[in-house]
Amino acid sequence: MEYPKSLPETHKQLLDRIVRKIQQDPRIVGIGASGSYATDTLDKFSDLDLVIAVKPEQFESVMDDRFAIVDSIEGKVAAFTGEHVGEPRLIIALYAPNAIHVDFKFVSLPDAAIRVDDTKVLWEQDTLLTDTFETAESKYPQPTPQWIEDRFWIWTHYATSKIARGEYFEALEFLSFIRTVVLSPLALKQANLTPSGVRRIETRLPAFSKKLERTVAKPNKLELTLAVKQCIALYLELREHEVIEKNIDAQKVCIQYFENEIHQ
Known part of the structure; x- marks a missing residue:
């Protein structure tokens, strides 16, 4: 995996742990990163914005287990769901020892195409996530x-x-x-x-x-x-x-x- 040049070492170490752990779950077919990761504009204050793509038939099962998945990654100290931003699929978590904020957005694989900005593939089964991204362009929401x-x-x-x-x-x-x-x-x-x-x-x-x-x-x-x-x-x-x-x-x-x- 080729990381952006701006990715701090602390974030890289956590991202490695996240990818290694999540790719072990056979229900999950891909992991993407958006936001400042995708634009290579990270700094030590940046969040990690992750998209976790799930086999459609396993989506409800993963949603039931999503806290357990986040908890399984070493260093988690707090986490909550994203209803306050209208996104219950989202889990917002904080990881020690460097107090790094990570957003985990769990989506059924076809829904990964619907995204507000560019998303880089960190890991995927075959080319499933890449192929899904190619079905639609990212579109940032804005009021007219x-x-x-x-x-x-x-x-x-x-x-x-x-x-x-x-x-x-x-x-x-x-x-x-x-x-x-x-x-x-x-x-x-x-x-x-x-x-x-x-x-x-x-x-x-x-x-x-x-x-x-x-x-x-x-x-x-x-x-x-x-x-x-x-x-x-x-x-x-x-x-x-x-x-x-x-x-x-x-x-x-x-x-x-x-x-x-x-x-x-």
Whole structure:
């Protein structure tokens, strides 16, 4: 197996243990690695994002045993399932002695073709996993600009009501949501980069990240007001580069609502 040059030695040692153990299970036909492993951009803080491909007729059996499989790999200190990210097939685990985070996504072999980014084969029976990957291209999920426009102004109304009511921590959650779901993905998309929220936005789009800093606030009315204004300004700037049907009526109503309620 040829590892990426950026793979830290600590991660390599753990990955070797994982592959040696999992390939012994006859129900499993392949192991792939995605994320920073596939792009050769790992560092000592990187997770290992693994896809564990299972014979379709054995998938339920492996799902029942998935914690036992993860537990069998030396060094496991904690693990839980990924329902919080809408993925019950996922087990998120931590391994000693170097506190390395590993995501194990167990999938039926045909479902391995459905993936958000490139995935490198670490091990496989025959060429089963390679052949499966060749049936479909990876596709990173992203909301369309029209989907965002259809929602942005109501989201702005929501933030206004929370600031005006004094629910400052709720308004902070809104700002984080807008950065992750609207502003950063649009900016990355327009730069022909994978629109992966705010991940590494500081290095991927340093000039834009400086603008994004002004959307960060403390839980008080003045800072939250300025941050929401910056969100609106950035969105309007980004929207000019998209071909969409603008909801100007909603925009006017919600901006006026913001001005009226915040400055009372």
